[in-house]
Amino acid sequence: MINIAILGFGVVGSGVADVIAENADSLSQRLCGEKLNVKHILDLRDFPDHPLGDRVTKDFDTILNDEEVLIVVETMGGSHPAYDFSKKALEAGKSVVTSNKEVVATFGAELLAIAREKGVSYLFEASVGGGIPIIRPMWQCLAANKILAVDGILNGTTNYILTKMFAEGWSFEDALSKAQELGYAERNPAADVEGLDTCRKISILASLAYGSAIDPKKVHCEGITEITAADVAAAEEFDYRIKLLGRCADVNGKVYAITAPFLVPTEASIANIDDVYNGISVMGNAVGDVMFYGRGAGALPTASAVMADVLDVIRDCRKTIGWGPENPDIYCDYESAVLRFLVCADKAEDINHVFGVEAIEVRGKFYAITGLGTEKALKEKVASIDGARFIRVME
């Protein structure tokens, strides 16, 4: 019998319990006959009607001091106390498996170092892309590659909103309301629509790809709240779709990382990832372009990823996936990136005059796609036109 504890019995935590119950036979087969037992569940609420209701405790020390608990599954969300509990568990020689992107993005390097020191594992497959296998494939299957770039649609809520703005012509506000109505967006949607969730996830993928902790606070982050229905329609005129991307890339040994809406060419595989789906495209110097696609959230998909980590810990409790401390010199200035841009202004002649390209009219605004240039230079030009804006274009 292998005993685990679950911290936080919300959507993901209860999904983990469900997968363990539902797939008990096939899990036991994978574990050569051993059975998994959820010995403790930490939550402030009671669950008197749940079959595991008698396992619920409000006291983390019960778990910390139980030597039979080898693996702690952290599905609390938020930085505190999730980080503190994870740290204590690792220090006590327990492996920790998490779906908590906030903790991994912010405290990953520290927790990974403690895990290595203690000879246990800190695994986080579920922190990016829900059930989509991405952490392990990047780490293990693409291990012989230099990772040239990662482009990800990493947030289902914003992808749903942008999909509806494209397919139905809705405004951002209307699409957000619908997403809230369907339960895809929270009542306070800031973390999603302002890009923070994507930003944490691309920080994790960039840390994994480049070996240095990438601080999400140092990754330039823009959300989709300023994107208008006219922008989406204009992008379509130029044969692009607008997607909120987390991007990172190797630029001469430095790391370019950004979260922002991008125009993605319609024929790019990532342009066709719609609704609440996530997709992550990874470019390696040997493998070329590979893409991973699936549901980026939800109880059972996320639980599937958590359980993959749990099984991995059981097979090899010293499993290490991860990165070292932050190398402060690794960041490249995002404004030095050379891109094309979609520019928008109130008057066609302003665009023509400043960028030397013809603008098209879409719903009373004028749009054009610029030639290649640095973001820094572009911003200076845009600032010279009253009320002008821009969106980056993915090559």
Added chain:
Amino acid sequence: MINIAILGFGVVGSGVADVIAENADSLSQRLCGEKLNVKHILDLRDFPDHPLGDRVTKDFDTILNDEEVLIVVETMGGSHPAYDFSKKALEAGKSVVTSNKEVVATFGAELLAIAREKGVSYLFEASVGGGIPIIRPMWQCLAANKILAVDGILNGTTNYILTKMFAEGWSFEDALSKAQELGYAERNPAADVEGLDTCRKISILASLAYGSAIDPKKVHCEGITEITAADVAAAEEFDYRIKLLGRCADVNGKVYAITAPFLVPTEASIANIDDVYNGISVMGNAVGDVMFYGRGAGALPTASAVMADVLDVIRDCRKTIGWGPENPDIYCDYESAVLRFLVCADKAEDINHVFGVEAIEVRGKFYAITGLGTEKALKEKVASIDGARFIRVME
């Protein structure tokens, strides 16, 4: 220094040597400073101008008897002598990494058993999907799932042909000629266009998903040689694309496995995998639908997958991924599958009379999509109409 030997210095074998040379620094970093050395290359040809030309031997025993060689990379292709050399290497306590789908599909269970017995690894990530991570994600990342179904576009040559028949309206013969001209198809394209390559690959994925060796000879196999430009156009009229799929699914504990052209709904993610790309959709009972996409062949992508296995062996030489001996009762009769079908006949009234559905005319032939029924029942009906044919429809 970790010494490996490469068997077969063709496209993939030389790609492996190229990746080791090109990414020497990052590989060494992954191996905590250890260096990889290609000590021997087995080939009947000489490579006097290659930097590793002095490593070439024509005698397998040189490799077998060299105790410094821990890992044998088998990239010869074909069953013999690849199988025999792999078996000898495993029996001698060396791990074997292969890209050879023919050997894995046919002899996998035996070689995996020898590897387990000897405490070494037999790994085969490169045997399916080229560089796309699929074997390890299915085995490891989806380990907590019951695999409900796998649908794969597993052969780039046939996918290129079907893409051109769709996009350009070409005949099968014209598209094949173009594929040969571009080097995507061999002069003798039978293994590709008759479905055998796909059949071997889906056998490997089915074996992995269901734990029993699935014999490719027992998987019903049809190629794309009978698909006409009119079929492709008719499918489009019904909002489908024709793709050559390897499919396997759990049907009440038995395994349904087939290789055949299928009508795939245009909105399905797998329908939009074009040209020489491969894509594999896996449905798990927890994760839902996830998809893996990338280049399914080529020197460097395939070498990327081979090297992932090599690194894995170095980290854990007892790594076991795989399946047991064939369970002869596991196969379900493919003709008992309940599907819809695209039927084609010379006269509209025949289709109307036999299937009770209206047919549409496309290039002088008449097409309709039937209601749900078993393949067995469908075949009886089709046989009652002179010259009628059918193609299966993916739900």
